[in-house]
Amino acid sequence: xxGLWETDLNITPQPPIADFLASSLSICTGNTITFTDxxxxxxxxxxxxxxxxxxxxxxxxxxxxxxxxxxTYDVTLTVTNPQGSDVVTRTQYVVVGNAGTLxxxxxxxxxxxxxxxxxxxxxxxxxxxxxxxNTSGNTSGSRSARINNYSYASVGERDGLMTxxxxxxxxxxxxxxxxxxxxRRNTGNIDSIRILVSTDCGANFTDVIYAxxxxxxxxxxxxxxxxxxxxxxxxxLNGTYDTCYQNIDLSQYIPHQAVVIKFxxxxxxxxxxxxxxxxxxxxxxxxPPIADF
Numbered sequence: 630x631x632g633l634w635e636t637d638l639n640i641t642p643q644p645p646i647a648d649f650l651a652s653s654l655s656i657c658t659g660n661t662i663t664f665t666d667x668x669x670x671x672x673x674x675x676x677x678x679x680x681x682x683x684x685x686x687x688x689x690x691x692x693x694x695x696x697x698x699x700x701t702y703d704v705t706l707t708v709t710n711p712q713g714s715d716v717v718t719r720t721q722y723v724v725v726g727n728a729g730t731l732x733x734x735x736x737x738x739x740x741x742x743x744x745x746x747x748x749x750x751x752x753x754x755x756x757x758x759x760x761x762x763n764t765s766g767n768t769s770g771s772r773s774a775r776i777n778n779y780s781y782a783s784v785g786e787r788d789g790l791m792t793x794x795x796x797x798x799x800x801x802x803x804x805x806x807x808x809x810x811x812x813r814r815n816t817g818n819i820d821s822i823r824i825l826v827s828t829d830c831g832a833n834f835t836d837v838i839y840a841x842x843x844x845x846x847x848x849x850x851x852x853x854x855x856x857x858x859x860x861x862x863x864x865x866l867n868g869t870y871d872t873c874y875q876n877i878d879l880s881q882y883i884p885h886q887a888v889v890i891k892f893x894x895x896x897x898x899x900x901x902x903x904x905x906x907x908x909x910x911x912x913x914x915x916x917p918p919i920a921d922f
Contacts, residue, residue: 644713645672647706653749655724655794656696657830657887662723663693664704665752668715672708679704681725691755699726719744729794729830729887732803734909739770743790749831751789751891757781759790759894764903766860767808773905776894778820779855783896790892792909794830797888800911803879805838805890809865810858810903813851818899819843824892826882831889838877843899846871856901864905879909 645668652663662682666675677687681702682694696702702725705718724730736746738761743750752758757777764773776788797803809822821842825834848870849863858864865873882888890909894902 642710642712643670645670645708645710645715647672647708647715647717649704649706649717650743650750650752651704651723652751653791653831653889654722654744654747655729655830655887655889657832658699658725659695659697660725660830660832661693661695663691664706665750665755666690666706666708668706668708670710670712672710674709676707676709677705681723696723696725701725724793729796729889732795732797732800732909732911734792734795734907736907737769738772738774738905741772743774747793749791749793751787751791751893753788754783754786756783756786757896758788762857762903764810764858764905766810766858766863767866767905768861769906773810773858773903775904776896776902777855778818778894778896778899779814779901781896782898784898786896788894788896789825790894790904791831792890795888795909796886797879797882797911798884798886799914800880800883801914803883803909803911805877805879805907805909806873806875807892807907808873808905809846809871810848810863810905811846811871812849812856812863812900813843813847814853814899815851816844818897820897820899820902821895822846822892822902823895824877824890826879827889827891828882828885828887830887831891834889834891838879839874841871842895846902847900852900858903 707716824839
C-alpha cells in the first residue's frame, strides 16, 4: 500500500517564456556583447536575431555578438520546447557608438526590471548574480537590487551591475550617490563591493573609486539567515553602522564621452548585499551669454 508521505505528482509541462539579459547595452564600435538566456519553463532550442550584429543570427543559448557600426539595434529571441514557443523582441536595445547618453540616472528599481534604465549584468560563471527583489525599510519604495551571497557558494566570484554609457563632456561636475544594506553572516565571511569606472564604453574598467568589505560595509548586526531588509535599521540610513554614500565625486571623468559605472560584488558566501537609490547627477557647463544687439 501507499506510505504516509507517498502521493501522485502530476506537473503539466508548460511552453517556455522568452527572456534574456545582455552583458552591456551601450558599447563602442567593434566591441562585443554576450547575451544570456534567462527564459523559464526549460526551453530546448533558441533562435536569436541581432540587427546590426555579427553573427546576425544564432542558435546558441548564450551567444556573443560583435557590433562594428554605430547605431541603435533590436534583439529578438525565440525559445522552444515540446509544449510550444515564445518570442521576445527588444527594440532599440543595443546602443553602439563612441558617445553615451546624458545624465541624470535616477534608479530606485521600482520598475522591477534592470532593462528600464539600461543596466547590464557581468556574470562570468552564469551563476547567481544581481537581481531585483522586494525589500522594506528604505524610504523610496519596496524593491532593491540584490546579490544573494548567502546562497552563492562560488567563493571569489565577481558579478557586476553596470550602467549604460554616459557622455560627460558638457558637465562642470558629476556626483554619484547610493544606498546599501548588508549584514554579515559571521565574522569569517568577507563579502565586498567595489565601484569601478570605464571610459571606453565598458570595454575596460581601470579605476576603482570605492571598495568596502565585511564589517566596514555592514549596516546592522550579524545574522546567519537569508537576510532581507525589513526596517530602516537594516539600511545605511540608521546612522549606527556604515553610512550611505551620497557624494562620490566623478568629476575627474569629465570630459570623457563613454563613461560606464560598475558595482562589482565579490562573494565569500556570506551575507546578501542590497543596493538602492543609485543616482548619478551632473551640473551642466552653461556658456556665459554673448552680448549682441
